[in-house]
Amino acid sequence: MNEKNVQVLLARRPKDAAQESDFHIVETAVPGIRDGQFLVHNRYLSLDPYMRGRMNDAKSYAKPVGIGEVMEGEAAGEVIASRHTGFKPGDKVVARTGWQAYGVSDGANVRKIESTDIPISAYLGVVGMPGRTAYIGLIDIGQPKSGETVVVSAASGAVGSAVGQIAKIKGCRAVGIAGGPEKCRYVVEELGFDACVDYKAGRLADDLAQATPNGIDIHFENVGGEILDTVLRRLNRSARVPLCGLISQYDLTEPYGLKNIGALLINRVKLQGFIVSDHAARHPAASKDLEQWLREGRLKYRESVVEGLRNAPKAFIGLLSGKNFGKQLIRLV
Amino acid sequence: MNEKNVQVLLARRPKDAAQESDFHIVETAVPGIRDGQFLVHNRYLSLDPYMRGRMNDAKSYAKPVGIGEVMEGEAAGEVIASRHTGFKPGDKVVARTGWQAYGVSDGANVRKIESTDIPISAYLGVVGMPGRTAYIGLIDIGQPKSGETVVVSAASGAVGSAVGQIAKIKGCRAVGIAGGPEKCRYVVEELGFDACVDYKAGRLADDLAQATPNGIDIHFENVGGEILDTVLRRLNRSARVPLCGLISQYDLTEPYGLKNIGALLINRVKLQGFIVSDHAARHPAASKDLEQWLREGRLKYRESVVEGLRNAPKAFIGLLSGKNFGKQLIRLV
Structure with a gap:
């Protein structure tokens, strides 16, 4: 050779x-x-x-x-x-x-x-590790029920885009958070999310409130920092927060100080950190569903x-x- | 009259x-x-x-x-x-x-x-609301296993003192966090906790590390703020954090900014806010056990x-x- x-x-x-x-x-x-x-x-x-x-x-x-x-x-x-x-x-x-x-x-x-x-x-x-991460975090940890509101940060990314589309498949309202109008447009118009909040527009709290009129039942977190802190204030009673990533924090020496943890207490929220590789027993089922949804045109990427x-x-x-x-x-x- | x-x-x-x-x-x-x-x-x-x-x-x-x-x-x-x-x-x-x-x-x-x-x-x-809070938070949410390390803040208080004693009944290592040497002495010598950290002594991180040589599997949180932030760094993989109260925050207009939430992700931690009144179906079992333990001298208050x-x-x-x-x-x- x-x-x-x-x-x-x-x-x-x-x-x-x-x-x-x-x-x-x-x-x-x-x-x-x-x-x-x-x-x-x-x-x-x-x-x-x-x-x-x-x-x-x-x-x-x-x-x-x-x-x-x-x-x-x-x-x-x-x-x-x-x-x-x-x-x-x-x-x-x-x-x-x-x-x-x-x-x-x-x-x-x-x-x-x-x-x-x-x-x-x-x-x-979408049918690999990021897709399985979305699947296990949303379905197994988030336990979505039809009619609930699911928010996902880094919504146009590999994991986030799958989270929102699976939320739609499960009958939920899917709201993305992404950076910039182009990503937000993609998330809504091409992926079929119900709404997307551009966190770079500088009106995160107001725009999120408008996009989630019934509050938030599941927040799938990929970003952390101010985005998470803002979402915490919109959580409904018995909300679930699958904690998948904190990309806003990885390059920082001093992490963001999260102020609204009181919302987890008041609303009896479950916040669960997870890593997809811990859930190997669920990978075959996740892969099977993801591949099927992809073939049916219900999952885009x-x-x-x-x-x-x-x-x-x-x-x-x-x-x-x-x-x-x-x-x-x-x-x- | x-x-x-x-x-x-x-x-x-x-x-x-x-x-x-x-x-x-x-x-x-x-x-x-x-x-x-x-x-x-x-x-x-x-x-x-x-x-x-x-x-x-x-x-x-x-x-x-x-x-x-x-x-x-x-x-x-x-x-x-x-x-x-x-x-x-x-x-x-x-x-x-x-x-x-x-x-x-x-x-x-x-x-x-x-x-x-x-x-x-x-x-x-001890056999009322605070005792049931300790029981449901530790047993139902914390799911203690024999040999695990349980930490509880406000350890000499009505809830915290029951948490540590129930942890001992369940075969765990019980470590309290309390304010001042007198409370710490009481928690260890009278209630039978394995150790107690005096957060007022100004060496919280070091003292907690010494008191939890095998890390922390369950942290029952009553206090929040710097105490919670310090505990987060000692959590083991798959740890559970029943979030019962945040007494350090109630009088503040600007809450403490929690920095170590990354530990929840890395260690796949479940943090669960709860209110005892949501768990009414478990109250009879909790009351029965608490009264029995009190009569047996295994619960002091x-x-x-x-x-x-x-x-x-x-x-x-x-x-x-x-x-x-x-x-x-x-x-x-």
């Missing part, structure tokens, strides 16, 4: 906002495989907000990426060599091979893509595709500040 | 900290009763933190007390006249007759005290008794700043 592997390494830990210089790009040999392993040539790398946490040397969901190590992440690609009985060349897979062109896997936590009618990239988005692994750091930094529009991907080949 | 009724009325709404001048004490005629009603002569009035919320004209659990109305609250007393088939003179009852010497009831939400071996005042505390209804405003203001030690009561006769 004449090809070289390209890898994005963590060069240093960010002090606050992540910068391109926190990453280091290298060319290395394409790795060999041993018995029980196979080699994947990645076509798409998924960029996700949780990756910011892995850059810190602090307790988070998982252990941090080490300095000089390949950045962690999920990619979709094709098996090109195999010494594993379960995988053969030509198989399409989603695996946690990280930010690199070629990755070796032993098959653990690998999803084989059997369908041919769904684009491979969707397995990193948008991708923000950047060409080339060398542009991954810049795209990732953009994702953290909401520059993406839909699922952020890197196309490798 | 030559007696006069004494009533404590809400004179005005506090701007921030409640003051004695926010209350107004009047003498009125002892009320008469109609068919289906009975008259209670109150012996003990319960003072509870939730009453501070009723003084505000803002959305809370229940509608606020009106200006010039009798302050709401629960009292234990004796029926002295009855035109109600279910209650006769001599019956001991706990009823929401408010801050007054004599109250009329139609029997709704009245608890008749049948036992004779438990002091009547305990029905306002302490009362802070102030004589005379005229001293209720001052005692209530003291309760809000932690001046009480154990269940705060007013003795009327």
